[in-house]
Amino acid sequence: MGKQPGGSGGGGFGGREGRGGDRRDKTKGRRRKEERQSEYKETVVKINRCASVQKGGRRFSFAALAVVGDERGRVGVGYGKANEVPPAVNKALKEARDSMVKISILGDTIPHEIVGEFSASKVVLKPAAPGTGVIAGQSVRAVLDACGVRNILSKAYGNTNPINLVKATMTALRALRTKEEVAALRGVQIP
Template sequence: MARMERQDRGSRDDPELIEKLVGINRVAKVVKGGRRFGFAAIVIVGDGRGRVGHGSGKAREVPEAIRKATEAAKRTMVRVPLREGRTLHHDVKGHFGAGHVVMRSAPVGTGIIAGGPMRAIFEALGVQDVVAKSTGTSNPHNMIKAAFQGLVSIQSPRMIAAKRGKKVAEIFGRPVQGDDRGDDQSENAAETAEA
């Protein structure tokens, strides 16, 4: 009974999710009587607002492989902080196996300059302006994993400020209003002058 409820909960369609099919391969399993053919699918799922996931699935029929891959992608969704909801906060590199990926934030109007599976990732993520380059492999599995390794390492200025125990303005090097450091220094200078 609990298993059926769990399946129903996971099978309901989220209308706001963007699903991108990256690729389908025909695969073969060698058995005693010969080869048994099936299909493997790679899917990217995102909400267009900073959450994205990837998954792969195998089955005897294409629709079943896509369904399995989509469910796997929904389970692996991660949140990526975006600047102004349109680009990355900073340039980032990722690698997996022989594949290396470089992703750079871009000014407004640049668009998505990326190829293959990386374009699908950025479209599902909701990024509008980015420049990305993949080297070392053309295998979509490795490109996707390298891109996700880089995306997970992105930190917003707020996250960095919290980690360092500072204010966001201090991270950018701007003077913070209400900062009493200047007053303390002038008081210390006055005290040393009196002594």
């Protein structure tokens, strides 16, 4: 009887010789790179497949919507397109990292109620008491989690397309102001 594939010893599928042992060494560099970038929370909200009809049949391309945040008040949104899914996701994540903005948050909620609109989508965000959690749909939740908000109430009206909802949420979050920021803008001191 010969050696079993995958057993200890010689060749086969799971042996230590040949390709199996080399593969682990090659990924060490990639793992270190991923650990460096893991300071941000990265979420892929939506992957959309688009088809263009050619003479020989359909040609597919992919679009990815991603949200990146540091969970301490900075968040960004990106949209990437490519002929395969991984490059589309990478483009979206890169754009999201490059477009990060600082959001005014108060503890683990937002300072005041706000409405964000984009296209036909409307998102209402309300501050919530500790222990409430994030009450939001998938798209809005991705942005709020990446931003570091832990207690919030939200409601989406109109078009519920994920891209529009994410952009409406970002519009609302960018418009948030704390008491101190408003006082500084008005040139007034808080009593």
